Amino acid sequence: MISEIRSLMKGGYDLHVHNKPSHFDSRQWDDAEVAKQYDECEFGGFLSKSHYDSSVARAQVANINSGAKTQIYGGVTLNWPVGGLNPYAVESCLKFGGKMVWMPTRDSANCLAYGNMHGDFFDRNPVEVTDKNGKLVKGVYDVFDVVKKYNGWLATGHISPKEAVLLCTEGRARGVNMILTHPDWNRTIVPLEQQKKLADMGVMVEKIWGNVIKGHITADDMAHSICTLGKEHVFLVTDLGQKNWPRPVDGMTDFLISLMERGISADMLRTMIYENSKMILREI
Template sequence: MTRDTYFVSLLLFAVGAPLATAQERPVSLTGVIDFHAHAGPDSRPRSLNDIEAARLAMQAGLRGIVLKNHFTMTADRAELAMAQVAGLEIFGGVALNRAVGGINPEAVRQMVAFDGGRGRVVWLPTFDSEFYVTRAAGAESFVRVVQDGAPVPALLEVFGLVAERDLVLAMGHSSPEEVLLLIPAAKRMGVRHILVTHVFGQDATPDQMRRMASLGVVMELDWLAVYSGNVSIADYAGAIRTLGAEHFLISSDFGQAGNPDHATGLTAFIRALREAGVSDAEIDLMARLNPARLLGLD
């Protein structure tokens, strides 16, 4: 570097530094929980395995992650990852797709009985949901959650187990209409923690989201949807402004082969929310407090 370029870069640094700190204050992930972390082994291509995901999350300062798999339960995997990576809360659950027998109460019973007790989330069908399958051309088998305007009988048994164990009921890829029908039914059975899985990805209208919020559930906003261009951060910010951050949590939904790791996703998400005018207090609610409350943490 010549003397002149040295002074030019010093000058640029001096001018640029205050701007950079205003716009890009470092994002702290302390206390943050990623409620939607995919990792391998999986039958879909993943960028990292459970233990690598846990290690990166811990190094980035996260408080916890929820391992999600569409086809097999993750309570056991969460316990194994916890044994390898100290200093991170790792949770799992089961998604009630066809691979575990669909709406199968026994899959839930076994999930919570596994050593370590890390199984905390029951997702309603995702890739095998009626809503998802009937929208995707070519697929024909699906798992019903609602029939003739009522929850299918096995689902009521699942709600009973979720209530008894104080688990989180996540709505999977159910339609917004199904979600609005199932929330009161689950609450009547004593379910206390309900999460509407990536509510924008399920095509919920603003009015449907308003009704979900008025039923006292938490709605998930995932970074993957913005990252892949399906939803705009302005839409998220608008919903937060209209309905209140207390009704949302933010997650990465990362883990796909080719995508960054979960902590990198959440960091970008928080930065984008700030730039869209969402306050640190609102981010705190959505990234830290609401996920912790659902999982029964302090």
């Protein structure tokens, strides 16, 4: 089955990988090393995610110098080091070729409620996306406007499930391309019926192998959620790159094997790792 899966992966994409350089020492490989690993199955590309700085320029440099055929893409996460809900950071990212904008992750109120995570290097108040009445703040609308201008994609990051639903609903109402991030992570769980409602609005739903191997969702429930949402609404990622976890290429291989063993067809898998991801990258 591995040879079949590796053939299926040809030209595919992984739009959530964590690499060096990073503020955190938990990252095991740099962008070029991951690109060379993904060359093993002639992968199309991956998106390098950084919590505290834009990964766009470094991805472009790595593409020039890596010697790999697998392409590296970047984006920006709206945590405090880039100014929080900063439309200028969004404009810079997308104008420079960035492919994704994430709402606050480690600096979100939802994430900080659990305390600092390993590797955090400053104490701070959260980047708030809603006001005391539960309404989206003006900065969110400024971000919406820039993302829409460039036909980019805005992902929910680590904000709370309630905030994520509100953000996606309002974003879609304004014609913004929206992604529901981490709906199966224990800090950001969105019930499957709510995921389906968002998918029916046109929200793309990220399904993460890392959430399975770290025990936040079972492999059976992951497969069930994908079948419920439908292949046209889902893209598959690893969220790997950390020390002591599988290489992203091996994680993606295991993800596809797990899903195929649970009845997900090759056609469905191909749609979710190739067609949908390529659409998000705006390359079709």
